[in-house]
Amino acid sequence: MSEYKKFLVFGSCLSSHIGVRLKEKGYSFHGALRHVRSDVLLDALSEKGGLSLSDNDVEYLISNLKSGNEDVIKRCRDQLVQNSNKKLNFFIEKIREADFVIFDNQYDLERKKSEVQINGCNHVVSNFNFNGVKLPFKDLGVLPESKFDSYNNVYDAFRAINPDIKFVFIQYPIVDGEDLVKTGRQKRVKRSESTSLFREQWKFLSTPLYKVGIDYVSERNINHFQPAVYDKLTDVVIDIVRNGEQKNLPNTIDLDGYGKKKLSPYANLPDRQYWKPAVAEPYPLAITDLYRKKFDISIEDGVATCGSCFAQHIGKRLDRKGYNYLDVEPVPADLAKEKAKALGYGIYSARYGNVYTSRQLVQLFDRAFGALSFDEVWQDKAGRYVDPFRPNLCGEGYTSAAEVLEEQQKHLQNVRHMFETLDVFVFTMGVTETWINRQTGAVYPICPGVTAGTFDPNTYEFVNLDYATILDEMETFLSRLREVNLKAKVLLTVSPVPLTATAEERHVLLSTMASKSILRAVADQLYRRHAHVDYFPSYDIIMSPPFKSMFFKNNLRSIHEEGVDYVMSHFFAEHQLEGQPVPRDLTATGHETADEAKEEEDDEAFCDEAFLELERKTNQ
CATH class of the missing domain: 3.40.50.1110 (SGNH hydrolase)
Known part of the structure; x- marks a missing residue:
């Protein structure tokens, strides 16, 4: 039953989005570790370094930021805290309690790790831009492709802490389209496909590598997707957690739109939606399709x-x-x-x-149903009495105001x-x-005094x-x-x-x-x-x-x-x-x-x- 399934999140916002959906479906969120590459976490779990920053180290790095912008400081502190020893200990404790962990490989595909020295100690930090810090550092680059087959080692490290924990790996989707060329993302696509080749060797289960059309990308940026992508991945994760299998899902799956040229919303519309063929070119009295009924009117209506x-x-x-x-x-x-x-x-x-x-319409309705009444009566130029709400439909007029009001009530009925x-x-x-x-x-239907x-x-x-x-x-x-x-x-x-x-x-x-x-x-x-x-x-x-x-x-x-x-x-x-x-x-x-x-x-x-x-x- 999903109500007792406690899960951890490790990875980028992709896993976080899926985690939110799992919570909505009754699963229990138990903790998260973000902004960390898998090799850095593996080293930390194997006591080989990584995730070693203390609280003082974090504040020291923050004090050396080149920017004083509050939003920048807040974002950098959050990234550094995720690389701290306190966060590592917290996450290890949660691994012992969790039923399963979901993680994705976005940071492994493109994010760098760096080495910085603080008070004589070297610290490895991932997904942090040290170009914004007034300290020397060593750029250790992105995860080498030779380590794409090391996810089994990450799995073993988790199982060493909790032998019963399930491991669900979410392959970060790749996006088709010209935007990839403009943003230099070809390497990322290639690295995603290279990672997927090891899928059959993994000891754990994973989602397929989804290839999505540019229509599935969020307006925010190319690292975020439309809800349909997160919904699809969540369904696959739930299937893995419940059934322990993936029902023979292939290594890669093309969602609708992948490999297809993105068309403008104005492409291939019916002729009636373009001015030239619908209006400018036809003989005016031959223009058609100007009205499409919303409902029928029968002969009995x-x-x-x-x-x-x-x-x-x-x-x-x-x-x-x-x-x-x-x-x-x-x-x-x-x-x-x-x-x-x-x-x-x-x-x-x-x-x-x-x-x-x-x-006029509202007052006519209200007067007809007795919710509103006026005893006003006008006289025409001959002194005869007329109904002010239809002054030009009283013929020669009436001899008294009472007669007008009496006729008015009959009419309203x-x-x-x-x-x-x-x-x-x-x-x-x-x-x-x-x-x-x-x-x-x-x-009134006309200005008083005209007729x-x-x-x-x-x-x-x-x-x-x-x-x-x-x-x-x-x-x-x-x-x-x-x-x-x-x-x-x-x-x-x-x-x-x-x-x-x-x-x-x-x-x-x-x-x-x-x-x-x-x-x-x-x-x-x-x-x-x-x-x-x-x-x-x-x-x-x-x-x-x-x-x-x-x-x-x-x-x-x-x-x-x-x-x-x-x-x-x-x-x-x-x-x-x-x-x-x-x-x-x-x-x-x-x-x-x-x-x-x-x-x-x-x-x-x-x-x-x-x-x-x-x-x-x-x-x-």
Whole structure:
């Protein structure tokens, strides 16, 4: 059982990494000796010198360091202590108590040992740079290859102290790749392979010599590896300790990537991931693979739409294509078409009008579920009462404030039903700029005083929502929606329609780019965070360079119906209802009949924001 297996570590950080993993698997760490070559330890165990520094010797060498840097002093003291007589005695005592020892040969492959005289006594020290000491020393070089077969002597020395101890030798991996040439590591590779040739002569068991690709090297430096290498070696060590055999593992094993040229992460990517073949070379309307759905939408799934003006286009095309498009506030049979639209019927899945911002969305949800309420009512220019949260969908207005609030509650009940029953919620993020009530925090689809209400700077305040705020508010909405409807999936889009006007003291073009960029970044973050949130790139398609604003009308705000059709063709190419042909020509119109095309042309999307243009003309 692993819980009573006490082990020692002898060698470099490689053995230390494996030791950490052994502890995690229930083995008991009992001590370590580091920064020491095997021949130096063998001499010490055989009482032939080595590991002979006293505490005073260590401090004497530290006092003669050329550097006064605290980190350098700390590292040097640690290396010298490992070469001390006190450390040797400690390690010998631990050998007597341990069940097995793991050690590697990194220091034997490349580290030098030196001889220094202190108070007339010669001391052999390994893995210490005496060039940084103000004392004479003798460089004894690296371990000669003639001694690569002496590991059996090291094993015998351990067994002389503890006849029952197991000995697990970890051959230090070698790394393939051009980096070896640049760092002059060819000799180390050759010495590793030479050591491995003696494996069949060893009295103890060892890991194979792993040859790893450069991908397995840590970013720290070439002496450290990725966790996968340490994990693999740990598994082999455990197998040796438990079974006493290695199941015929070969002398050398190539891990994936060895002997293969390291490729850049950008090599051999699909064409869709390179700008030239994906964007610059194709005819713009022949660009494909812009959208890959995250989840399916079936013909039974109830789909609701909400958001800014562009979402109206999406809803109409979903309905026309045969999707189960939700309309929780359908048009009364006796209501004329133009009057129905003026009252907000058929624009979205409920009569909430345009929901431009994340805060509007959260407040709409909270109001629908009774967590938030406002008794505010506006009056239009004729003195009639209107709902401040959909001021342009009240027709000729109401005769009293009470009537507005009564109709508002009926509407919110329908909105609640929609959120509770929908399967897919399509939300088009519109703008970041909005107006709020300083006292109540209520947020509106349009600035008070433009079409209804009276603007009072003491009551109303302009707010331009930032990235962090919008992300937080959208996360709030997603969380609350899941609380009432666990099956709900969300499809986000960003409206490509520019701002009509900006309340920021800067060019409207700059405000538009800032607003849309923030919304796009939020949408991307939500897409990455949540499996039930998808993003459809309507904004990206309309606004990207290859399309050269071809989808905009002359005002450079409104989108041509053909542009909407092209955008939605990418959606329908992924979300294809059973029985419908997969669209192959993405340049083709989405209209089923000429009558539908005429209807779309006459039926402009309703935008509260468009009234801001009237304000400009009024003031001219």
